Amino acid sequence: AQSVSQHNHHVILSEAASLELGCNYSYGGTVNLFWYVQYPGQHLQLLLKYFSGDPLVKGIKGFEAEFIKSKFSFNLRKPSVQWSDTAEYFCAVNAGAGNMLTFGGGTRLMVKP
Amino acid sequence: ETGVTQSPTHLIKTRGQQVTLRCSSQSGHNTVSWYQQALGQGPQFIFQYYREEENGRGNFPPRFSGLQFPNYSSELNVNALELDDSALYLCASRGQGLLYGYTFGSGTRLTVV
Numbered sequence: 001a002q003s004v005s006q007h008n009h010h011v012i013l014s015e016a017a018s019l020e021l022g023c024n025y026s027y028g029g030t031v032n033l034f035w036y037v038q039y040p041g042q043h044l045q046l047l048l049k050y051f052s053g054d055p056l057v058k059g060i061k062g063f064e065a066e067f068i069k070s071k072f073s074f075n076l077r078k079p080s081v082q083w084s085d086t087a088e089y090f091c092a093v094n095a096g097a098g099n100m101l102t103f104g105g106g107t108r109l110m111v112k113p
Numbered sequence: 114e115t116g117v118t119q120s121p122t123h124l125i126k127t128r129g130q131q132v133t134l135r136c137s138s139q140s141g142h143n144t145v146s147w148y149q150q151a152l153g154q155g156p157q158f159i160f161q162y163y164r165e166e167e168n169g170r171g172n173f174p175p176r177f178s179g180l181q182f183p184n185y186s187s188e189l190n191v192n193a194l195e196l197d198d199s200a201l202y203l204c205a206s207r208g209q210g211l212l213y214g215y216t217f218g219s220g221t222r223l224t225v226v
Binding site: 004006034036042043044045046049090092099100101102103104105106 | 117144146148153154155156157158161169171203205207214215216217218219220
């Protein structure tokens with residue numbers, strides 16, 4: 001069965017710092033990869049996704065992620081975070097039939113103003 | 114675009130009782146999935162419905178059951194509630210194919226006492 005690991009459970013940054021959140025998955029075949037964000041009190045929102053093609057994908061709000069197949073990774077990055085990026089971030093993988101998503105445990109990001 | 118709406122937003126039930134949670138899919142979406150998100154964890158896939166048929170199920174016991182209606186709205190039913198069923202239950206819908214990802218509702222917070 002596929003699994004997703006997000007090794008950073010809590011991250012605290014100051015505004016303008018750079019962000020990188022790790023995501024590793026275990027599945028040897030073709031995968032579709034997603035990053036979702038959950039702002040306080042709101043529903044999960046899609047930040048970006050990778051299906052195929054250019055392994056560097058750009059999403060909303062200045063976020064990007066890089067798919068590295070050899071490392072089974074899909075890390076999320078942002079060059080300069082803002083206080084409004086305070087949220088919980090979830091990496092998710094879809095692999096195989098059924099199109100269900102397998103989520104990582106999430107990373108809670110706090111950005112200090 | 115109406116988004117995904119779930120009801121109720123909060124619910125308190127006693128151990129052993131039964132509960133029904135409801136979800137209205139985003140307009141035009143024919144696939145709905147349900148996820149359980151325990152406190153401090155990522156969402157866990159419960160099951161998925163496509164055109165009123167269950168077409169995928171996660172590692173949840175049979176007391177978790179569901180329905181999808183012709184208008185693509187959906188229900189999640191949980192019988193014989195246990196304390197560990199306390200969680201946020203998320204409904205997610207999508208259209209044909211996974212290309213645009215899932216749209217999530219804000220969830221129903223279920224507390225079992």
